[in-house]
């Protein structure tokens with residue numbers, strides 16, 4: 001079993017993080033239920049990616065380069081740098097050092113840090129990469145957040161309207177013409193899209209049978225793009241670490257820099273953030 005850190009803020013919010021991949025496994029805002037999807041069939045084994053939560057994709061997004069899918073960071077043991085609780089929040093910092101990590105053919109001159117901050121209804125994730133070498137670094141990255149939903153058919157995502165996107169399934173450029181993305185609508189499920197220059201906040205809404213609406217506001221900084229992914233029933237059936245109906249209960253809304261790789265000069269630090277705020281538990 002992977003080493004885990006439990007973060008608890010004084011107001012009752014909780015998050016769990018695995019040192020394996022600096023992987024946020026769980027986020028429970030104060031007085032609210034779990035907000036992240038973690039597959040009950042996920043493997044927790046060295047060298048394997050965890051299915052669900054928030055995988056850190058670095059230094060390569062998906063298969064857009066020579067490295068293993070989504071890069072090596074999610075498959076490495078990270079180090080806990082610090083863990084603090086203050087009057088208002090709880091925070092943990094985890095690090096991966098290129099000098100000691102298994103980076104394959106990639107450069108060793110980097111340090112990665114993931115800062116997880118938890119308070120009330122908010123989870124803030126900050127990924128920082130410092131170029132510790134003499135040569136520039138070029139990378140793509142994502143915080144691959146799996147949001148838990150009770151029913152994908154009752155879920156919508158707003159904030160993408162007008163954006164150009166790459167449809168990774170149809171393998172073509174498209175433009176988001178409708179205001180709301182309704183991933184559960186027949187014909188739309190099985191989504192794999194990179195929305196470029198997605199700078200506006202995104203709002204996930206989930207309509208409950210009792211008429212209430214759960215709302216999660218998703219904002220990002222430093223990341224240019226947003227990836228929306230759901231495997232749908234057929235692809236899900238091929239994922240050994242997902243239950244057959246897993247696709248119904250998740251939607252990945254990822255803060256990513258994919259379209260234009262980050263070019264990081266020697267000695268500099270790049271920072272990308274994703275914040276999740278539960279506006280209404282529904």
Ligand SMILES: O=P(O)(O)OC[C@H]1O[C@@H](O)[C@H](O)[C@@H](O)[C@@H]1O
Pocket residue numbers: 049062069070144168192193227229254
């Ligand atoms: O199964 P993995 O490696 O965790 O990847 C899951 C998905 O991650 C998404 O970010 C990609 O856009 C998809 O193409 C990919 O299938």
